[in-house]
Amino acid sequence: MRLTGSLFIYSLLFSASVYAAVPNVKVLIGKSLKDIVVNGTDLRQTIPAKKLYREFHGRQTVNFNCRLAKRVTLPNKPLLIASVSSPTGLVGWEEKRFKGELQLVAGPDAAYKGCDLVNLVPMDTYISSLLAKEMRADWPIEALKAQAVVARSYALSKMRPSLDNGAWDLESSEKNQVSGNFYDTTASTDLAARVTEGEVLADSDNKPVEGFFHSKCGGKTLRPDQVWSGSVEGYRSVDCPFCHKHGKKSWKQKLSKSYIAQLLSRTISKYTNSNVKVDSQNLTLVNDRASNTDLKFYQGSKLHSVRKSWLRNMAGRDQLPSHNFQMSESSHGIKIEGEGFGHGVGMCQLGAMELAKRGYSYKAILQHYFPDLNVSRIW
Ligand SMILES: [Zn+2]
Numbered sequence: 166m167r168l169t170g171s172l173f174i175y176s177l178l179f180s181a182s183v184y185a186a187v188p189n190v191k192v193l194i195g196k197s198l199k200d201i202v203v204n205g206t207d208l209r210q211t212i213p214a215k216k217l218y219r220e221f222h223g224r225q226t227v228n229f230n231c232r233l234a235k236r237v238t239l240p241n242k243p244l245l246i247a248s249v250s251s252p253t254g255l256v257g258w259e260e261k262r263f264k265g266e267l268q269l270v271a272g273p274d275a276a277y278k279g280c281d282l283v284n285l286v287p288m289d290t291y292i293s294s295l296l297a298k299e300m301r302a303d304w305p306i307e308a309l310k311a312q313a314v315v316a317r318s319y320a321l322s323k324m325r326p327s328l329d330n331g332a333w334d335l336e337s338s339e340k341n342q343v344s345g346n347f348y349d350t351t352a353s354t355d356l357a358a359r360v361t362e363g364e365v366l367a368d369s370d371n372k373p374v375e376g377f378f379h380s381k382c383g384g385k386t387l388r389p390d391q392v393w394s395g396s397v398e399g400y401r402s403v404d405c406p407f408c409h410k411h412g413k414k415s416w417k418q419k420l421s422k423s424y425i426a427q428l429l430s431r432t433i434s435k436y437t438n439s440n441v442k443v444d445s446q447n448l449t450l451v452n453d454r455a456s457n458t459d460l461k462f463y464q465g466s467k468l469h470s471v472r473k474s475w476l477r478n479m480a481g482r483d484q485l486p487s488h489n490f491q492m493s494e495s496s497h498g499i500k501i502e503g504e505g506f507g508h509g510v511g512m513c514q515l516g517a518m519e520l521a522k523r524g525y526s527y528k529a530i531l532q533h534y535f536p537d538l539n540v541s542r543i544w
Contacts, residue, residue, distance in 0.1 A: 184544035187287045187362070189265070190320050193333040194258070195282035201229040203258050203267055205251040212247045229269055231280035243332035244271040246280055258282065264290050270332040283333045289358045292317050296354035299378075300514060308518045309357035310527035314540055315512050318365040318376025366531070367541035368399045374538055381408045382513040383415070383489040383505025384455075386534060391458045392474040392488060392508050399537045400511070408505070408515035416486050418501040422448065425492075425499045428480055429462065429471060436475045443469075455491040455504060474508075511535070 195201070208221040221227060227249060249256055250266040258267060265286035272281055292313050296302070300312050323334045365373045375397050377389065382405045390396035426445040433441045443464050451461035451468070459470045477485040490503030505513075512534040520530045528540055 184363070187289055187544055188321075188324065189285050190288050190291050190324060190335060191268070191333040192284045192286065192291065193281060193336045194261075194263070194267075194284050197278040197280075198282055199231055199279045201231060201258070201269060201280060201282060203227050203229070203249050203256055205249070205256045206253050208249055208251050208256070210247060210249050213245055229280065231269070243281075243328050245269075245328065245332075246271050248285075264294075268332075272332070281332060284337075288317065288320065289362055290350070291320065293350040293354045293358035295320075296357055297350055300518070302351040302353050304518050305521035306353060306357060307525060307527045307530060308514075308521035309353060310361050311512065311517050311521070311530040312378065312514065313357045313361045314364050314366060314527065314531060315376035315378045317361070317363075318373060319378070321365055321373060322375035361527070363542045363544035364540050365543055366399070366535055366538045367543075368538060371539075371541050373541070373543060374399050377508070377511030378514060379505075379507030379509055379511065380513075381412045381487075381504075381506045381515045382509045383408065383487060383503070385489070385509075386511065386513055387458070387488065387509040389510050392510055399535065401536055403534060403536065405513045405516040405534075407517075407519035408513050411515040411519060413506060416490075416503045418484060418503075419495070419498055420484075420501065421445075421498045422494070428476060429469075432471050432475045432479045433469070435479065436472070441469060450492060450494050450499070453492045455489050455502070457491075458488070460492055 204224070204226045206224050208225055208227055210219045210221070210227060211217070229247060231246075246269040248266050248268045254264055255262045256265075256267045257263070263284045263286070265284055268283040268285055269280040270283055295316050296309050296312055299316065300309055302309075320335060325331045325334055366376050367373050377397075377400075384405060386403050386405055388396065388400045388402050390400075391402065422445040426443040426448050429443040429448070430441065433439060433443070441464060443462075447463075447465045449463040451463065453460055457473070459472055460476065461468060461470045463469070473485075473488045473490065477488055485501070485503065487503050487505035487507060488509050489505040490501050492499060492501050494500070512531070517530050517534070520533065521527075525533075531538070531540060
């Protein structure tokens with residue numbers, strides 16, 4: 166997740182952040198597609214460039230050949246090729262059904278390879294489907310409501326003011342914390358989205374703040390600047406003794422010293438300007454603790470330090486499921502023992518579930534994970 170770019174767009178958006186109604190959020194669901202087949206009942210298709218509007222009565226399938234777009238002069242910003250909606254509110258694509266409208270967009274990319282498919286959906290519908298993905302719909306309602314506020318704060322911070330800034334706000338992938346079909350909401354996810362409608366995390370000046378969440382912190386949450394490069398105001402690292410007994414237990418890895426040396430070399434060359442070649446013969450780890458955000462080691466007699474979040478980015482989430490780990494040398498190589506799953510920033514989902522079970526309201530849960538922020542309704 167890159168933070169610096171998004172913060173700029175965020176400030177553009179919030180300079181005029183008064184919403185009269187629920188805003189629509191644009192979610193990328195397919196990239197560089199050659200052929201797009203959309204289906205639904207009484208579909209309505211608009212092609213802005215040709216000023217064309219068509220209605221397809223009954224249950225119909227509409228085909229788009231995005232190879233044709235190669236002949237179009239490419240714009241230097243995203244171009245809306247066509248949009249499709251249905252009075253039923255649902256449009257199908259690839260065995261999935263989406264609420265709202267589907268948009269076919271040509272990218273500004275010179276190596277144009279097809280159309281991107283974007284789902285334009287009301288924010289609170291999006292939040293309800295995200296809850297079904299991110300938490301189990303049978304979790305306590307107060308945990309779902311807390312998640313709704315944090316997820317809305319995250320989505321809002323990603324919203325782009327116009328097509329000039331990009332054709333979509335969020336990707337339907339792990340990157341933006343949601344994936345798959347949007348037609349999987351339940352009564353409780355709808356309720357959690359509806360009763361918190363328009364509510365976001367805000368600072369003391371009532372300015373919305375980007376919301377982060379993760380699966381399980383393993384004991385303590387982290388600030389954004391401990392994991393990524395930019396800082397986000399209002400974040401604090403807080404204790405979370407609540408997630409411990411839930412979800413997957415602690416994790417362990419055993420890796421060879423030469424692999425770790427190679428990982429350290431690659432990490433240093435990617436994230437810093439120096440080009441230190443770490444060799445396993447001369448590598449000595451400094452005593453590490455899970456609470457340390459940096460890993461320190463000697464290469465020969467020289468002390469170096471790397472962020473654990475950089476190592477996790479390089480090694481991947483399968484190898485390092487969280488940033489909350491301790492690395493030590495053993496007779497067989499390097500031992501890594503970790504707690505928690507996910508980036509550890511903001512609200513811990515399993516901790517929120519436990520607090521809800523103990524009778525905390527969603528506002529009290531948010532107060533725990535974001536003690537310097539308030540809940541503010543902005544539409
Ligand atoms: Zn936790």
